[in-house]
Amino acid sequence: MSKLKDRPLAEPDREEDAVPCCPPLDSPDLSREDAETMAAMFKALGEPIRVLLFSRVASHPDGEVCVCDLGDLGVGxxxxxxxxxxxxDAGLVVSERRGTWVYYRVAPGVLARMGAITR
Amino acid sequence: MSKLKDRPLAEPDREEDAVPCCPPLDSPDLSREDAETMAAMFKALGEPIRVLLFSRVASHPDGEVCVCDLGDLGVGxxxxxxxxxxxxDAGLVVSERRGTWVYYRVAPGVLARMGAITR
DNA sequence: ACTCTGGATCGACGAGTGTCAATATTGAGG
DNA sequence: CCTCAATATTGACACTCGTCGATCCAGAGT
Known part of the structure; x- marks a missing residue:
């Protein structure tokens, strides 16, 4: 007799990988591949709704958000x-299904990579 | 008898304005307007060539680059x-014409704003 | 099995965007 | 004034992207 009327709990947080990814934007050693990698990240955040979504995920105290709590953004x-x-697809968030609900969290290392945009 | 065979010199650097712009991405207090502002910045950098261009401008020791030194990017x-x-248009760089040449530099406060993406 | 709910996928449509060739503009120098 | 070099602008084309309605899929509970 499961009483799954409330949503399941979150897993404990994992380690950050500290991926180097790219030299800072204001560095002369920025290859074309680096530029493509960074542009892909920027492009993913190049839409107001995605900035809001990412912010909601990244700022949640639990470290994750249920999609069902992401309403009222003005779109369907x-x-x-x-x-x-x-x-x-841009590698900024990861999703996990638990029961009926799907939870999103920031992919490991992403915030560190963002902090490394400038030197 | 001007001997302007070489290019004119740069102006001395100005102060940074330290524009606050927006709360960090991983903050719960991110309004829709903030999201639009940040998305506009991200969108401008959402193309590999623009990342390369911005990087060339931001990493130049003189603080500015002549367009004539921006060749070989694979496009016309x-x-x-x-x-x-x-x-x-995104406010990331400013341009100044000196003689025949046009020079680009990073707009004041932009690097600070980028550093403030994460808390 | 059937149903209900949360979420993803599909198909379509309009708006936006990167690219280039051609042309315009701006300033320097004769 | 005329020409030349450095950038910017225009127009056109193909392609991408955001949005929505409709549909599909996966789990849960009866």
Missing amino acids: QPTVSHHLKKLR | QPTVSHHLKKLR
């Missing part, structure tokens, strides 16, 4: 799903 | 001009 549900997929 | 001259305009 398929559009939200579409943008979450963009963020996923 | 009108395209380079087009992307520079995008960076200008």
Whole structure:
């Protein structure tokens, strides 16, 4: 007799990988590949709704957000799903399904990489 | 009898304005307007060529770059001009014409704003 | 099995964007 | 004034992207 009327709990947080990724933006040693990598990240955040989505995920105290708590962004549900997929494909967030709900969290190392944009 | 065979000199650097702009990305207090502001910046850097261009400008020891030194990016001259305009319209760089040449530099406060993306 | 709910996917449409060739503009120098 | 070099602008084309309605899929509970 499961009483799963409330949503399941989160896993404990993991270590940050501290991925180097790229030299800072204001560095002369920025290869074309680096530029493509960084542009992909920037492009993923180049839409207001995706910035809001990422912010909601990144700022949540639990470290993750249920999609069901992401309403009221002014767009329909398929559009939200579409943008979450963009963020996923860009490697900025990861998703996990637990029961009926899907939870998103910031992918490991991403915030560190963002902090390393400038030297 | 001007002997302007070499290019004119740069002006001394100015103060940074330290514009606050927006709370960090991983903050819960991120309004829709903040999201639009940040998305506009990200969108401007959402193209590899523009990342390269911005990097060339931001990493130059003189603090500015002549467009004539921006060759070999794999695209034609009108395209380079087009992307520079995008960076200008986004407020990331400013341009100044001195003689025949046009010089680009990072707009004041932009690097600080980038450093403030994460808390 | 059937149903209900949360979320992803598909197909389509309009708006936006990168690229280039051609042309315009700006300033320097004769 | 005329020409030349450095950038910017324009127009056109193909392609990408954001959005939505409709549909599909996966789990849960009865």
